[in-house]
Each structure stands twice: as C-alpha cells, then as structure tokens.
Amino acid sequence: xxxxxxxxxxxxxxxxxxxxxxxxxxxxxxxxxxxxxxxxxxxxxxxxxxxxxxxxxxxxxxxxxxxxxxxxxxxxxxxxxxxxxxxxxxxxxxxxxxxxxxxxxxxxxxxxxxxxxxxxxxxxxxxxxxxxxxxxxxxxxxxxxxxxxxxxxxxxxxxxxxxxxxxxxxxxxxxxxxxxxxxxxxxxxxxxxxxxxxxxxxxxxxxxxxxxxxxxxxxxxxxxxxxxxxxxxxxxxxxxxxxxxxxxxxxxxxxxxxxxxxxxxxxxxxxxxxxxxxxxxxxxxxxxxxxxxxxxxxxxxxxxxxxxxxxxxxxxxxxxxxxx
Amino acid sequence: xxxxxxxxxxxxxxxxxxxxxxxxxxxxxxxxxxxxxxxxxxxxxxxxxxxxxxxxxxxxxxxxxxxxxxxxxxxxxxxxxxxxxxxxxxxxxxxxxxxxxxxxxxxxxxxxxxxxxxxxxxxxxxxxxxxxxxxxxxxxxxxxxxxxxxxxxxxxxxxxxxxxxxxxxxxxxxxxxxxxxxxxxxxxxxxxxxxxxxxxxxxxxxxxxxxxxxxxxxxxxxxxxxxxxxxxxxxxxxxxxxxxxxxxxxxxxxxxxxxxxxxxxxxxxxxxxxxxxxxxxxxxxxxxxxxxxxxxxxxxxxxxxxxxxxxxxxxxxxxxxxxxxxxxxxxxxxxxxxxxx
Numbered sequence: 001x002x003x004x005x006x007x008x009x010x011x012x013x014x015x016x017x018x019x020x021x022x023x024x025x026x027x028x029x030x031x032x033x034x035x036x037x038x039x040x041x042x043x044x045x046x047x048x049x050x051x052x053x054x055x056x057x058x059x060x061x062x063x064x065x066x067x068x069x070x071x072x073x074x075x076x077x078x079x080x081x082x083x084x085x086x087x088x089x090x091x092x093x094x095x096x097x098x099x100x101x102x103x104x105x106x107x108x109x110x111x112x113x114x115x116x117x118x119x120x121x122x123x124x125x126x127x128x129x130x131x132x133x134x135x136x137x138x139x140x141x142x143x144x145x146x147x148x149x150x151x152x153x154x155x156x157x158x159x160x161x162x163x164x165x166x167x168x169x170x171x172x173x174x175x176x177x178x179x180x181x182x183x184x185x186x187x188x189x190x191x192x193x194x195x196x197x198x199x200x201x202x203x204x205x206x207x208x209x210x211x212x213x214x215x216x217x218x219x220x221x222x223x224x225x226x227x228x229x230x231x232x233x234x235x236x237x238x239x240x241x242x243x244x245x246x247x248x249x250x251x252x253x254x255x256x257x258x259x260x261x262x263x264x265x266x267x268x269x270x271x272x273x274x275x276x277x278x279x280x281x282x283x284x285x286x287x288x289x290x291x292x293x294x295x296x297x298x299x300x301x302x303x304x305x306x307x308x309x310x311x312x313x314x315x316x317x318x319x320x321x322x323x324x
Numbered sequence: 325x326x327x328x329x330x331x332x333x334x335x336x337x338x339x340x341x342x343x344x345x346x347x348x349x350x351x352x353x354x355x356x357x358x359x360x361x362x363x364x365x366x367x368x369x370x371x372x373x374x375x376x377x378x379x380x381x382x383x384x385x386x387x388x389x390x391x392x393x394x395x396x397x398x399x400x401x402x403x404x405x406x407x408x409x410x411x412x413x414x415x416x417x418x419x420x421x422x423x424x425x426x427x428x429x430x431x432x433x434x435x436x437x438x439x440x441x442x443x444x445x446x447x448x449x450x451x452x453x454x455x456x457x458x459x460x461x462x463x464x465x466x467x468x469x470x471x472x473x474x475x476x477x478x479x480x481x482x483x484x485x486x487x488x489x490x491x492x493x494x495x496x497x498x499x500x501x502x503x504x505x506x507x508x509x510x511x512x513x514x515x516x517x518x519x520x521x522x523x524x525x526x527x528x529x530x531x532x533x534x535x536x537x538x539x540x541x542x543x544x545x546x547x548x549x550x551x552x553x554x555x556x557x558x559x560x561x562x563x564x565x566x567x568x569x570x571x572x573x574x575x576x577x578x579x580x581x582x583x584x585x586x587x588x589x590x591x592x593x594x595x596x597x598x599x600x601x602x603x604x605x606x607x608x609x610x611x612x613x614x615x616x617x618x619x620x621x622x623x624x625x626x627x628x629x630x631x632x633x634x635x636x637x638x639x640x641x642x643x644x645x646x647x648x649x650x651x652x653x654x655x656x657x658x659x660x661x662x663x664x665x
Contacts, residue, residue, distance in 0.1 A: 003374070006329035010336050010375045014431045018377055031378035037326060058334045059440040084435040090472055093465035100461050101450045104537050110446040115359045116334070117443035122357045123342035123436035148449040152442065165598060184452050208599065257518035257525045261561040295635025297654040301661045313662050316655040319637030323645075323652030 008034025009051055013060060013078065022065035022075025052076075059083065085124050092129075099128035109145035146206050147182050147189040154179040159196065159218040162209045172210065177202070178220035181230045185238045192234045194222040203237035243286045248304040252276040255299040259292050271301065278303075290315055331368040334437065335360070336375075339368045340386065341436040343427035348391060350424055370419045376431045387429035390422035439473075448473055459500030459542050459559040460535055502565040503544065507533050512549075512571040518561040521625050526550075528557070532574040535559075547574040586624055590643040591633070593617040600639040618643070630654060 003011070011032045016023060029035045029044050038044035052062055060083050067075025090098075102118050105111075118128065153160050160179055163172040179193040189206035225233075251259055253275045260266065265280035281289070289308055293300045294315040302312045342358060343349060355365040369388060376385035439447070451470055454461045499515070506513045513533060518525045533546030541558055548555040554577050588607070593600050595615030608620035619640075623629045633642055633651045642648050 002327050004327045004329040004371060006331055006333040006336055007371055007375050008326070009333035010340075010372065011378075013333075013337065014376060014433060015378050018432050033375075033378075034326070054333075057440075059437050083437055085438050088472060091465065091468060093462050094468040094472065097451070097454070097461045097465040097469045101447070101454065104460075105450040105453075110442075110450075113440075113443045113446035114450055116338075117439050117447040119338050119342075119358050120436040120439060120443070123338045123344075125345075144446075144449055144453065148442075148446045151445045151449060155441065155445065182449070184455060254525070255523055257523050258520045258561065260525050261518035261563065291635035293635075294637065294655070294658070295631035295633075297631070297634060297658040298661070309662065313659065315635065315637050316659045316662075319634050319655035320652045320659060322637060322641050323649045 002037070003034035005034075005051075008032065009055060012051060013055065016062065016076060016078040017080060017083075019077060022063075022067040022077050024067040024069035024072035024075045026072045027067065027069055028076070085120060088121070088124055088126060090126050095126050095128045097128075098126070102128060105144065109142065110148055113148075143189055143207050146209055146212055147184075147191075149212060150179050150191045150206070151182040153214055154182060154191075154193070157220045159215040159220055160212060161215055162212040164204050164210075165208050175202075175204070176215070177204075178222050178224075180224050181227070181234065182206075183231070183234055185234065190234055190238065192230050192237070194220070194224075196222075201233055203234055205241070243307070244283055245286050245289070245305055245308060246283055247279075247281045247289055247302065247308050249279045249281065249289070249293060250276055250301045250303060251279055251296065252299040256292070256296045259289075259296065259300060262289070262292075286311065294319070329371070331364060331371055336368050336372055337433060338436050339365065340372055340427065340430050340433045343425070344430055344434050346426070348389070348424040348426040351422065354425070366419050369425060373419070384431065385429075386427065386431050389426045389428050390418040391424045391426075392422055444473060457500070457542060459504050459544075460537065462501075462504070499563050499565045500542075500559055502567065503533075503559065503562060504535070506565065506567040507535060507544075509567075510571055512568040514566040514568050515562045516564045517557055518563070520558070520561065521628055523627065523631070528555075529568065530555070530557070531571040533571075547577075587626075588620050588622045589629065589647060590618055590620055592641045592643060593619055593639055594641070597639045600636075604636075634658075 011034055012028065015028065015032050023031075025045070025048055028048070029038065035044060035047070038047055055062065060078060062076040063079055063082070065075055065077065066073055069075065098118060098121065102114065105114055122128070150160065158179075159176060161174065161176050164175050165172045174197075176196040177191070177193045178196065179191050181192045183190055183192070190203050191206060191209070192201070192203045194200075195202040224230075249256075249259055250269065250271050252271075255276075259279055259281075260277075262281045262284045263279035264282045267278045267280070269276060269278040286308060289302070290311040293302045293308070293312045302308045339354075339358060339360075342354065351362055351365060355362045358365065360368070372386050373388055374385065378384075448470065451466060451473070454466055455463070503513060503515070512529060512531045514527060514529045516525060517528045527550075529549040530544065530546035531549060533544050536543040536545045536556070541560070544557045544559055544562065546555070546557075547553070549572070593616065598617065601609060601617065601619070604621075606619040607622050608618075610618040612618060621629065621632070623632070630647075630651055633640060633647070634655055637651070637655065642651065
C-alpha cells in the first residue's frame with residue numbers, strides 16, 4: 001500500500017528522532033518509507049525540501065550537521081528537547097481554566113490553533129475539565145483574531161499596516177506600526193507600538209482597527225522599550241481614553257440600581273428632604289458614571305469629583321437642548 | 325503516486341503521543357479529548373499503523389491493539405502483523421469497529437510537539453480575555469496557566485495580560501469569585517441584585533445557575549426561586565453572594581432564553597460619533613450620506629429607555645420629537661441640582 005504524505009512525514013520524524021548522528025538526504029531517501037516513489041534525484045530533492053518546510057511550520061526543526069555519509073556531507077537530525085513539549089506541572093485549577101477557554105472560544109476565527117494547542121496539552125496528559133457550567137462566547141471573535149495576529153507580528157518583529165478610526169472621528173486613517181505589545185484592559189484589546197507615520201509611540205484599540213496586513217519586506221527598527229515601560233505607556237493611554245475615577249454620588253431611595261452596584265459603601269442620607277443614600281464608589285469609568293448619573297435624572301446627583309460633575313452637566317444640557 | 329493524506333502529520337503525532345502510557349482507551353473518549361470525530365481518529369490510527377522506524381520489520385512499526393470490550397478477555401484481540409494480506413484486512417476491519425485502542429509501541433514518539441508560535445499566541449490571547457473576570461475562571465489558576473504557557477512556547481510571543489486586572493473593584497471580585505465557587509459545587513446562591521431593567525435592588529435566590537458569556541459581559545442564568553421562572557442576571561450587578569448549599573431540583577428551561585424586546589425606537593448618532601456603535605449592540609445601523617447614523621434601539625422598559633437616552637445624550641438623539649421633549653424635560657429637572665456649580 002502506497003505511503004501518504006502524512007505517513008512519510010511521520011516516518012521522517014521518527015527516523016530523525018531515533019538517530020543521534022546526522023542523516024544525509026541520500027540516507028533518508030534510502031531508509032524512510034515514502035521517498036522510494038521519487039522518480040528522479042530532482043523530484044526527491046523538491047519533495048524533501050517541501051517536507052522540511054512543512055515540518056518547520058509545525059514546529060519541528062531539523063538541525064543541520066555533518067553526516068557520516070562519505071558522498072554527502074550535509075545531514076539532519078531532530079533534537080528531542082527542541083521539539084517535544086517539556087513536562088508540564090499544572091494544578092487541576094489551572095487545567096480547569098484551560099477547559100473554560102476551550103469552551104468559550106470554540107468556533108472563533110482561530111479555532112484550529114486553539115484546539116491544536118489544547119490537544120497537545122491533552123496529549124501531554126493534562127485533563128482540562130469544566131468544573132462549573134459555562135457557555136456562550138467570550139468576546140468578538142474578530143477582535144481575538146486581530147489581537148492574535150498582532151501579537152504574532154510583535155513577536156516576529158514585523159511592521160504592519162492597518163486603518164484605524166479613532167473615537168470621535170468618522171474617517172479611517174491609514175497607519176504603519178511596529179507593534180510591541182498586545183494587551184487587554186477592562187475587557188478591550190489594545191496594541192502599543194511605534195507609529196512610523198506619526199514618528200511616535202501610539203496605542204490603538206483593536207476593535208477600531210481594520211484591514212490589518214503585514215509589510216513583508218520591512219522589519220521593525222525602532223528601539224523597543226522594556227516590557228514594563230510599554231505597559232506603563234498603555235496604562236496611561238487607556239486612562240486617557242477613559243479615565244477611572246473615585247466618586248461620591250447621592251441617589252434617591254430605591255433607585256439607581258446600577259450605580260448602587262458600583263458602590264463600596266452606601267450610607268443613608270437625605271438631600272433637600274428626599275430620602276436616599278450617599279454612594280462611595282472607589283473606582284469606575286468616568287464615561288460610565290456620567291451615563292448612569294445623567295440617565296437617572298433627579299434620582300442621582302454627582303458630588304465628586306469635579307470632572308464627573310462637569311461631564312454630567314454637559315450631558316444633561318445637551319439632552320435639555322435637543323428638544324428644540 | 326502518493327495518496328492523499330486523510331489526516332495531517334501534526335494530528336497523527338498528537339494522536340500517537342496521546343496514547344502513550346494510557347493503556348486501552350475508549351475510541352469515543354480519545355476522540356472527544358482530541359477534538360476529532362471518531363471516524364477521523366480511526367483514520368489517523370489506520371495511517372499510523374504502517375508508520376515506524378526505518379527497517380519496517382516486526383518491532384519497528386507502530387503497534388496498536390484493538391478490542392471491543394476491555395473488561396472481558398483483556399484488550400489485545402489483534403496484534404498487528406502485516407506480512408499476511410488476510411491479517412491486514414482483519415486489521416482494517418478492526419480499526420473501523422473496535423471500541424478500545426491501545427498503542428503498544430510508539431516508535432519513539434512519547435511526547436506531543438511543542439506548541440507552535442501561532443498556537444501559543446492564540447491560546448494566550450484567548451486566556452487573557454478571561455483576566456479580570458473572576459466570575460468565569462479562578463484568577464490564580466489563570467495566572468498559573470499563563471505562566472506555564474510562557475515556559476513552553478516561544479518567548480517572542482509578546483502578549484501580556486498580567487497587569488490587566490487592576491481595575492476590578494474589590495467588592496465585585498469577591499462576589500464574582502464566591503458566585504463561581506458556589507456554581508462549581510452545583511449549589512444554590514442568594515445575592516443582592518441591582519437590576520438595570522427595573523431599576524431596583526432586591527435579594528434573589530437562584531437554583532441551577534450557570535455562567536453565560538456574551539462578549540465582555542458575564543451573565544448568570546438560572547431559576548429564580550422568588551418569581552418561579554428562569555432569569556438572566558448580569559454578574560457585575562450582583563453583590564453579597566451567599567452559598568445556600570445544595571440546589572433544589574429545577575424544571576426544564578424554556579427554549580427561548582430571553583424575553584423578546586417589547587418595543588423599539590429610532591435614534592440618530594451624530595456625524596463623527598461612529599465609535600459609539602461599539603458601545604451598544606443596536607439592532608439596526610444605517611449610515612447616511614450626511615455622516616449621521618440612524619440606529620434602532622430595542623427595549624423592554626420605557627423607563628429604562630428614557631434613562632438610556634438621557635445618559636447618552638451627547639451621542640444619541642431620539643428621532644421622535646415627543647420622546648426628545650420628555651428626555652429634555654427630565655434633564656432640565658435634574659440640572660436644577662447643579663445650580664451654581
């Protein structure tokens with residue numbers, strides 16, 4: 001029965017793993033089942049090159065060295081430590097997390113890579129098992145796809161191009177970026193890097209990126225700061241997008257449930273004779289608090305900080321003027 | 325002529341490593357563990373059976389043992405020896421029908437391959453989306469998984485999630501963690517729920533709860549003892565979670581999970597505020613030539629709609645004049661509280 005390409009590749013891996021010395025291509029052709037069909041030396045050479053490339057894509061690196069073959073000096077072997085998954089020590093708690101991630105990202109754009117990774121971990125004896133019932137999807141699959149693509153390009157030192165529509169604008173702008181870091185903050189993905197067009201470090205929210213592509217012929221050249229410095233850049237950028245504030249807000253009794261959900265402390269307090277509570281909110285988005293306070297109308301009054309009071313007043317004035 | 329490969333080589337290598345040191349494994353169980361259909365797993369095993377070390381004599385080919393019943397008579401029914409054509413046919417047959425399989429000789433493949441760069445990046449990205457969501461996964465377990473992955477994948481994968489959790493409000497994190505812990509044991513939970521829909525804060529007791537993720541929000545779906553119906557709760561509005569011990573039996577869940585929206589209105593997003601479309605899932609979005617965007621807002625509750633419109637007044641203007649006047653009147657009334665500020 002003829003040997004399929006997959007079988008030939010498996011045979012090649014088994015052969016090169018089993019030998020400590022380097023095997024020449026000629027020796028490989030003679031011993032590995034599947035190469036005997038090659039019609040000519042050229043045909044074999046082409047097939048062998050393709051097989052090597054395919055194995056490298058799968059993470060199997062063929063190490064080059066000097067073979068014992070007197071007719072052909074170049075040989076190959078596979079070092080077990082380079083290609084085998086090292087022993088893993090995962091607690092059941094961490095394995096449970098892997099099960100959840102598999103469940104909530106199933107069917108996303110990068111499903112093949114995700115299941116490939118989880119299957120290898122299962123093959124290594126790790127048993128990810130769901131401990132609690134979880135269902136649904138963890139986010140926009142497109143956002144995950146773009147985030148993972150950018151993370152890859154950050155790792156390989158590529159330069160990428162994309163269009164980006166900033167908050168508050170409608171016309172997408174073309175960007176050329178050397179990506180450094182992909183990270184999530186408050187449920188959203190961001191990429192930080194060096195913007196070649198603006199000649200400055202910039203952060204972008206990934207949901208506002210479109211038409212991502214890699215510039216094949218260019219490599220990233222701008223010096224990359226340390227990981228903690230890049231993190232600090234992102235934190236600053238995210239808080240500029242949407243500041244996190246601590247706030248004090250008065251709410252009327254039995255109203256403003258969403259604001260109450262943000263509060264750490266709730267103290268009964270009357271305001272102009274109306275019974276209610278003073279909410280102490282340690283940390284929340286300025287934008288979100290503005291929406292909730294303005295939306296609650298007379299039932300909520302922002303007391304601190306001044307920026308929250310100002311943005312609530314702006315929203316209320318806009319609403320008041322919209323009637324005309 | 326080289327025949328077409330029914331299964332990629334990477335899959336075959338993963339399958340082979342999976343069976344290492346496991347003894348006989350049920351085909352169905354292995355297929356589920358490896359996210360393969362049974363038919364595909366059987367194909368992979370069939371392909372592996374004739375692979376092996378150079379020499380291809382006995383003891384050098386990968387060896388499989390098949391069985392249809394692992395408890396009686398032991399697993400080894402057929403020991404692959406391919407020299408005789410009859411035996412080969414029998415082997416093919418067994419691959420298609422056996423319920424258990426054991427790899428008795430794996431020709432030196434004892435471990436799965438390392439994760440490829442793409443696999444590691446994808447897994448890390450997917451894991452990082454669960455940072456700061458203690459209601460979904462144990463955060464210590466998540467950090468541990470990310471650290472272990474860091475050690476087994478290429479270091480170039482510059483993906484970070486480690487510092488992303490700082491913004492979670494402590495009280496919420498506690499409530500969410502307790503909620504998950506209770507659901508893990510299948511227990512009933514009691515909690516204070518701040519409902520945005522009805523703008524009320526009430527104690528709820530839920531049986532048969534499970535976590536449901538929709539985008540960046542997490543929901544608890546379960547049977548509400550108080551109202552006697554299945555309900556959905558947003559986890560970031562849950563506080564003071566208490567584990568009530570074993571849950572009561574709950575009846576079947578109705579097919580249509582959520583109550584359909586009762587009504588809808590149209591509103592306009594001004595030119596330049598397109599980013600606002602990210603913030604709320606509008607059921608219809610129409611871009612118009614002048615740059616403005618007409619959106620449809622579905623809602624259950626008229627009071628909620630008015631709160632939503634007033635809170636987003638800078639980016640959302642209702643098309644209906646009467647509704648606009650009502651929202652404006654409420655806003656003017658509210659502004660009185662800030663007189664002089």
